[in-house]
Amino acid sequence: MELMSVNQTQLLSRIAIGDGHGENSPYFDGWKAYENDPFHPIKNPNGVIQMGLAENQLTSDLVQQWLMSNPGASICTPEGVRDFKAIANFQDYHGLPEFTKAVAKFMGRTRGNRVTFDPDRIVMSGGATGAHEVTVFCLADPGDAFLVPTPYYPGFDRDLRWRTGVELVPVICESSNNFKLTREALEEAYEKAKEEKVRIKGLLITNPSNPLGTTMDRETLRTVVSFINEKRIHLVSDEIYAGTVFGQGGNSFTSISEIIEEEKDIECDHDLIHVVYSLSKDMGFPGFRVGIIYSYNDAVVNCARKMSSFGLVSTQTQYLLASMLNDDEFVEGFVEESGKRLAKRYGVLCRGLGEVGIKCLESHAGVFVWMDLRHLLKRASFEAEMELWRVIIEQVKINISPGSSFHCCEPGWFRVCYANMDDRALQLSLARMRTFVTQGKKSCGLRELRLSFSSRRLDEFLSSPHSPFPQSPLVKATT
Numbered sequence: 001m002e003l004m005s006v007n008q009t010q011l012l013s014r015i016a017i018g019d020g021h022g023e024n025s026p027y028f029d030g031w032k033a034y035e036n037d038p039f040h041p042i043k044n045p046n047g048v049i050q051m052g053l054a055e056n057q058l059t060s061d062l063v064q065q066w067l068m069s070n071p072g073a074s075i076c077t078p079e080g081v082r083d084f085k086a087i088a089n090f091q092d093y094h095g096l097p098e099f100t101k102a103v104a105k106f107m108g109r110t111r112g113n114r115v116t117f118d119p120d121r122i123v124m125s126g127g128a129t130g131a132h133e134v135t136v137f138c139l140a141d142p143g144d145a146f147l148v149p150t151p152y153y154p155g156f157d158r159d160l161r162w163r164t165g166v167e168l169v170p171v172i173c174e175s176s177n178n179f180k181l182t183r184e185a186l187e188e189a190y191e192k193a194k195e196e197k198v199r200i201k202g203l204l205i206t207n208p209s210n211p212l213g214t215t216m217d218r219e220t221l222r223t224v225v226s227f228i229n230e231k232r233i234h235l236v237s238d239e240i241y242a243g244t245v246f247g248q249g250g251n252s253f254t255s256i257s258e259i260i261e262e263e264k265d266i267e268c269d270h271d272l273i274h275v276v277y278s279l280s281k282d283m284g285f286p287g288f289r290v291g292i293i294y295s296y297n298d299a300v301v302n303c304a305r306k307m308s309s310f311g312l313v314s315t316q317t318q319y320l321l322a323s324m325l326n327d328d329e330f331v332e333g334f335v336e337e338s339g340k341r342l343a344k345r346y347g348v349l350c351r352g353l354g355e356v357g358i359k360c361l362e363s364h365a366g367v368f369v370w371m372d373l374r375h376l377l378k379r380a381s382f383e384a385e386m387e388l389w390r391v392i393i394e395q396v397k398i399n400i401s402p403g404s405s406f407h408c409c410e411p412g413w414f415r416v417c418y419a420n421m422d423d424r425a426l427q428l429s430l431a432r433m434r435t436f437v438t439q440g441k442k443s444c445g446l447r448e449l450r451l452s453f454s455s456r457r458l459d460e461f462l463s464s465p466h467s468p469f470p471q472s473p474l475v476k477a478t479t
């Protein structure tokens with residue numbers, strides 16, 4: 001699509017001609033670079049490997065197996081077609097009762113069954129994307145603002161702001177304490193906004209964090225609850241990665257719901273608490289657009305339910321998921337196996353990067369690592385970060401996302417996704433990174449990154465007996 005003509009700017013709305021969608025960012029530019037030259041093991045082996053996409057494809061085989069064993073779960077099979085008419089006609093915005101029950105149960109399971117969710121409070125939306133917007137529409141007016149700890153998911157700039165007219169105010173978190181959110185940082189951001197006459201209506205946290213892959217500990221969550229209660233502002237907890245956790249001997253994630261139900265010594269007005277969830281990450285179903293708003297505030301549930309008419313989940317999807325998520329044995333095995341596979345991937349990537357002196361923030365959630373390349377920057381600046389990012393995308397041919405696109409306050413951090421590809425693509429990306437760093441070291445010193453990245457050397461490495469790849473032409477196509 002071409003740039004808008006003068007004529008168009010007069011014809012269209014301010015939203016249509018503005019750039020409030022936030023897509024003019026290296027986060028999305030990287031995706032474009034990938035789309036122009038996508039890696040394919042056979043058709044385009046020197047193409048860009050997509051490591052900028054927070055998708056979880058590690059467990060799709062388990063879902064496929066379940067679908068083969070449960071053909072009646074779909075209304076489009078001979079086994080399920082008898083329900084087609086009823087499901088195709090159902091349009092109540094409360095959702096299919098068995099669907100809301102199944103989602104509430106799954107939300108409890110992904111929080112270690114330490115907390116229960118009421119199916120009557122489940123409100124549907126078009127993914128977490130839609131859930132965030134609906135929540136903000138219910139809580140704030142144009143010009144109001146939400147505090148958001150940095151670094152944060154770039155989509156928030158679009159989801160919370162674009163159509164609502166609400167602003168985001170960063171709460172600065174730093175590497176010195178592993179980007180942990182502190183009371184001081186919250187106070188500072190709040191006071192600064194107040195001085196600038198910005199009305200803060202809420203705080204949005206992402207737990208587990210995208211891009212950090214870390215979870216918030218109980219103490220931090222207690223601080224958050226005290227803070228929002230004292231200021232009388234809302235708390236929106238994005239828990240889209242609740243079940244995408246691994247390591248540390250079991251479920252290491254604590255939901256805000258546990259804090260407000262268990263920690264009775266801190267004052268908490270439940271009307272201020274709202275959870276955003278989705279099945280995009282924990283089940284690996286971003287295309288199903290199953291977003292959930294779970295509010296403890298009745299008025300918000302009511303209003304969000306009415307607004308959900310704009311983004312309901314199709315009943316065909318509800319029907320299928322009701323069946324799948326109500327299968328306790330499947331869900332149990334799925335969540336456990338997902339954790340194991342994520343842990344393995346995380347380990348392979350961190351060890352591989354560690355071999356060439358690249359450290360990542362220690363984490364145990366999400367589908368990415370937060371990689372520290374500060375030592376590779378020519379200078380400690382965001383310009384230098386962008387320069388390095390361009391080298392990585394153009395010469396190393398890996399799309400990773402620079403920290404600046406997550407509003408990180410320190411240059412040199414990058415998010416690297418590892419669950420949207422097969423093992424071989426991951427190994428290839430590691431091999432490319434290794435070659436990049438070792439050639440850089442040899443030819444010009446680490447800080448001089450005008451690399452002559454040699455694909456011939458990489459090919460030699462890949463076909464050598466030391467290559468991590470089995471030498472087979474049967475390579476899965478990846479997207």
Ligand SMILES: Cc1ncc(COP(=O)(O)O)c(C=O)c1O
Nearest residue numbers: 054127128129153210278280286
């Ligand atoms: C923290 C966070 N929130 C929301 C979203 C949007 O998710 P959905 O695909 O369900 O709209 C994402 C997607 O990457 C995310 O990482």
